[in-house]
Amino acid sequence: MNQLQVSSQTLQQLLERCAQSSDFVTTSINLPDQQLTISYYKTLIDEKLLQYHVILPMQDRGREEKLEQLEHIRAWVPIDDIEITYEVDTVQAKLLCGSIMIQIDKSSLPCALVNIPNMLGLRDSNDTENEFSVVGPKVGFVEDIHTNIRLIRALIKVPNLVVREITIGSLSQTKVALLYLEGVTNKQYIDTMEQRLRDIDFELVFDSSQLDEIMCDNTWTPFPLFLSTERRDRVVYALISGQVAVISDGSPYFVTGPSTLFDFFISPEDYYLPWMIGSFFRMIRIFGVFFSLFATAMYVAITTYHYEVVPKDLLGPLIYSRQNVPFSPLIEVLFLEITVEFLREAGARLPSRIGQTLGIVGGIILGQAAVEAALTSNVLIIIVALSALASFATPIYKMSNTIRFLRFPIIILAASWGGIGMFFGIGFILVHITRLTSLGSPYMLPAFPLRVTDLRDSFIRSSYQWLNRRPQYLRTGAPTRYTPKVVQRKHELDDE
Structure with a gap:
């Protein structure tokens, strides 16, 4: 079973998985006669709307009466999009789409899901400036770390996407986020990247590129050892492949690793074109x-x-x-x-x-x-x-x-x-x-040491039928991404 999709889970298990991320918040609303629990991803909602349209109205109403049943919350909160559910899968889907969860009894069902989307921080034109693509999405990142995390969560809607926030810089106190997929990314890479971030003793962090140079394995080389990108699709692909991503507040660039030499010649456009054309253009770039x-x-x-x-x-x-x-x-x-x-x-x-x-x-x-x-x-x-x-x-x-x-x-x-x-x-x-x-x-993987199966996505880009497994050299916890099915073509003449 795919470790990213857990069909049978309790609410307590879901909350424990969500709590691994620094942007997941669980707080309480203290009313005169009872206490309500609110859980949400702070990068996915507008916390001002939460304060003015949920918390304050509930505190005002709570002075007059007690919330006997969760279904009565519709009369307490002036928001139309409220759903009462007993399904854990529904709770997970709504939380990851920008809703807050309200409970009377902590870690128990039913839950009230109030939709409070966050539309702040996005630019009218959020296209990438330096990494162009004719085909495919052109969504780039901005200088706000919470907005960038929200852009990633918009595509990876599973609680396995873990975000760990670290503060770096004795003067700047810059927030740095470490992102990875729990159950997929090798724990050794996570621990190594986190340890290197925590060991940084620096005054001021202006951009993620500074972290790239400080964290790399060898500073006496002109070759970049981590991949820096402003494209959302490239970061998402790195995460689902089993890599680790890092971004600092104030920077529109993510740093992903471990990287190989071939990663710097791969364009996201290769995966939006037929595999033969994508492979041809990739070989043109290498040549x-x-x-x-x-x-x-x-x-x-x-x-x-x-x-x-x-x-x-x-x-x-x-x-x-x-x-x-x-x-x-x-x-x-x-x-x-x-x-x-x-x-x-x-x-x-x-x-x-x-x-x-x-x-x-x-x-x-x-x-x-x-x-x-x-x-x-x-x-x-x-x-x-x-x-x-x-x-x-x-x-x-x-x-x-x-x-x-x-x-x-x-x-x-x-x-x-x-x-x-x-x-x-x-x-x-x-x-x-x-x-x-x-x-x-090793930087030259999969050519040296040789990994024959990983060559399917190195010099060339193979068909999606052969790209169903994650790279072996990343030693991921879930080697298989998806299971391709054999295409059976049926002609209309066969029915006659």
Whole structure:
């Protein structure tokens, strides 16, 4: 039986499971002759409405009479959407949809469920700003931690979604929420992440990205070891897969882990398209990263040491394009690469309309002027432009920055020892990433150590028929997500 769906449970068991979350509140209303118990998720309701439309009217009415039967609460509370139920499943569904539960006798049925939805904190336009998707939802997070938790609970409506709040920052006293699925996420990852959060001794926490760097297994690496995202669907998918999510108040970014290298090349759009098309685009992104990382370095190695590998038909145009360039290939490449980085940084810091104009016009003008002034070759302009475009194929901005950074040492190695220097750089990167871990889990999974079954969602995205099991390397408590059924196609001609 799926551990996320418990069909037979008592109200006491439900309340115990809900109480594991820091945002679940159980309080009492003290009336002159009796005491009522109220339970609710504070991230799902508007507590001002609770105070003014439930608690105060009940206290005023309680001075005059006693609530003999729970059914009479409809006359006490000026809210239309009130349901009296004896069903625990109904209580669970209503609590997770923004209702409060009122009881006369604690932990006993019946219960009164009063709907008090929370519509505060959401923006009119809550689209993601940096992680775009043509197909699928575009819901992003905001800077309010309770609103972000409510956005997650809107999709995962089970009490197994546990939220633990931790306070970090000696000056800021910032609230940090740790989210996971009880019964699914490995307890070792939960304990490790919580211990690292509690061990943080920091003055002021501005953003979740600071926690990303402080909590990571190795700070001496350019590779991001936790995935930072502003997309709700990506965080929900990480939670149901068995990962842990962390967010700080004042930040619109969640941090999820343990992460692998392949997680940074996966786009949520892959799962909204047919699996063959999604797999094709994923492989395009992976190829784009390799091209962006090694294209300009290969140009330097070939033009400096390995002219013999260039076909005769291409050797003439290559020599012609460089015959008036007074600089070595290394200086030529570094000049263009640094120019592209200047354009990127200037476009990112300026207002959006000015930044776009600067990037397009500046790139065209500088590229044309550099060729006419014989500062660089036409061939290199094409290679650098394609490398810059390919680096943006990575869905996660932090990994894109890593690729941009690694390109420069690879270029210097290629200029120093040619192809041997490039292979030396590739070997160093491979050894480095195979030694990295995220929450103690190897960074190169499922490729190294090899997990054949987990390759179904790494280089390619397999059909949903084969994605019914959670990744083995996460060692989840519930390995199976769903049970696919065999499709039996029936043709109309078969009935004749």
